[in-house]
Amino acid sequence: MVSRAPTKTPFLCSLRIQIRVLSALFMREVLTRYGRHNIGFLWLFFEPMIFTLGVTALWTATQSVHGSDLPIVAFALTGYSSVLLWRNMPGRCIGALWANLPLMYHRNIRVLDIYISRLMLEFGGATISFTALGILFISLGWLEPPEDFLKVVGGWMMIAWFGSALAVTLGALSHQSELVDKLWHPASYLIFPLSGSAFMVYALPPVAQKIVLYIPMVHGVEMVREGFFGERAHAIYDLGYVIPFCLVLSVIALLLVNWVGQRVVPE
Amino acid sequence: MQRSEALVNILSERARNDTITLAQRDVDDAKAQAQNAAVALASYRNKQRIIDPKEQASAQLLMISKLQDELIASRTQLRQLQTYTPRASQIPFLRTQVRALQSEIDDQMAQIAGGSQSLAAASVKYQELQLNADFSNKQLGIAMASLQEAKDESERKQAYVDRIASPSLSDYPSAPKRIRSIFATIILGFLVWGVLSMLIVGIREHRD
Incomplete structure (x- = not known):
């Protein structure tokens, strides 16, 4: 692609360039996705907010059984927000490269950059929606302020990390096989009830607990809930399992990105 | 473990000592009160020269009734003599006897009731002191009983710590x-x- 011999660029310069590329891609994503009509990029967090509000209303109306004495509003907020976080990331990254193939002409836009910009967008949207709804519910008195804010952040970041690694993996695979796109939608709907957003691990029978704890999102959701409710949540999670899991997934994701990057053909 | 037993027992010892000290103080108070009451009663007896106003009064009343019997007998005799033998030589003698008996009765009556030195006046104060002494004695009894109870209770509170299973060296280390x-x-x-x-x-x- 590059005709002249690559000159050695200092690391900090490269980093600066990447940040510039990422911010440009980010703005581009925002504009191409939401445009400038009506509320524009505010849809970024309005969309998940409406989702969460709807689910909260539904669960409140049906008095959904979740196996604990936690208030249903708080339960739905923490549960559904985290679902949005890990489910939308792969959803956005699958096929992201096909949509952005013309951009690959630019030397400084790498495959990973495209994924990262989309992940940033999803992460920002889900986080702003979670925070905004949390503040709204707290000010309405439907929700107690979190008992341990840092634990909430930690759990949230765990979910985000897992979601990102999964998204990049699936995104890279989807560039090679359309099957991924087709399979992801049913898979995501199947994983959703198992992801810990609709139940507390504590309320399950021990056999089911063992199986459910192999699903990495469960740990993150449990951690967020423990941060929110403290002892009352009876959260069960094991960082010693999730962190290595996410590390392995990250390595796989990055290897796949490299592999895809070598055979990507700009249109 | 011995130290933990000692610690437990030191703690219970302190609690025990506290209860016993409190009970002991109650007993001491009651004792002092009873003693005071007894001393007051004794000194009053000494001052008034009486032992028991009731007993003394009954003794004196007995004497008065005897004197009155004699007085009635003498008066009857005097009246008989005056009626049948007005010139009998015994009449003046009997008159003196009647007068003496009358004055003696009045004297004795005055000692029992009326006047500041009478037994009746003394008996009021005496009964008050007597009541006080009785009350103090009863209180002392109660305090003693509760002290005994506290002692018994504390005896039972002694705790013992014992080793049920002794620690053993594992066959092979399981960690690290x-x-x-x-x-x-x-x-x-x-x-x-x-x-x-x-x-x-x-x-x-x-x-x-």
């Missing part, structure tokens, strides 16, 4: 699992290195 930990660290290190190096390579791909 050195080899396992080393492998885990190496693999985790590789994973972290892989992620970081690939990210850095990714950043380095951006060139001017």
Whole structure:
């Protein structure tokens, strides 16, 4: 692609360039996705907010059984927000490269950059929606302020990390096989009830607990809930399992990105 | 373990001592009160020269009734003599006797009731002191009983700590699992290195 011999660029310069590329891609994503009509990029967090509000209303109306004495509003907020976080990331990254193939002409836009910009967008949207709804519910008195804010952040970041690694993996695979796109939608709907957003691990029978704890999102959701409710949540999670899991997934994701990057053909 | 037993017992000892001291103080108070009451009663007896106003009064009343019997007998005799033998030589003698008996009765009556030195006046104060002494004695009895109870109770509170199963040396160490930990660290290190190096390579791909 590059005709002249690559000159050695200092690391900090490269980093600066990447940040510039990422911010440009980010703005581009925002504009191409939401445009400038009506509320524009505010849809970024309005969309998940409406989702969460709807689910909260539904669960409140049906008095959904979740196996604990936690208030249903708080339960739905923490549960559904985290679902949005890990489910939308792969959803956005699958096929992201096909949509952005013309951009690959630019030397400084790498495959990973495209994924990262989309992940940033999803992460920002889900986080702003979670925070905004949390503040709204707290000010309405439907929700107690979190008992341990840092634990909430930690759990949230765990979910985000897992979601990102999964998204990049699936995104890279989807560039090679359309099957991924087709399979992801049913898979995501199947994983959703198992992801810990609709139940507390504590309320399950021990056999089911063992199986459910192999699903990495469960740990993150449990951690967020423990941060929110403290002892009352009876959260069960094991960082010693999730962190290595996410590390392995990250390595796989990055290897796949490299592999895809070598055979990507700009249109 | 011996030290924990000692600690438990020191703690219970303190609690025990506290209860016993409190009960003992109650007993001491009651004792002092009873003593005071007894002393007051005794000194009053000494001052008034009486032992028991009731007994003394009954004795004196007995004497008065005897004197009155005699007085009635003498008066009857005097009246008989005056009626049948007005010139009998015994009449003046009997008159003196009647007068003497009358005055003696009046005297004795005055000692029992009426006047500041009478037994009736003394008996009021005496009864008050007597009541006080009785009351103090009863209180002392109650305090003594509760002290005894506290002592019994504290005796029962002694706690014993004993070793049920003695610690044993394990046959083989189950932790730390050195080899396992080393492998885990190496693999985790590789994973972290892989992620970081690939990210850095990714950043380095951006060139001017």
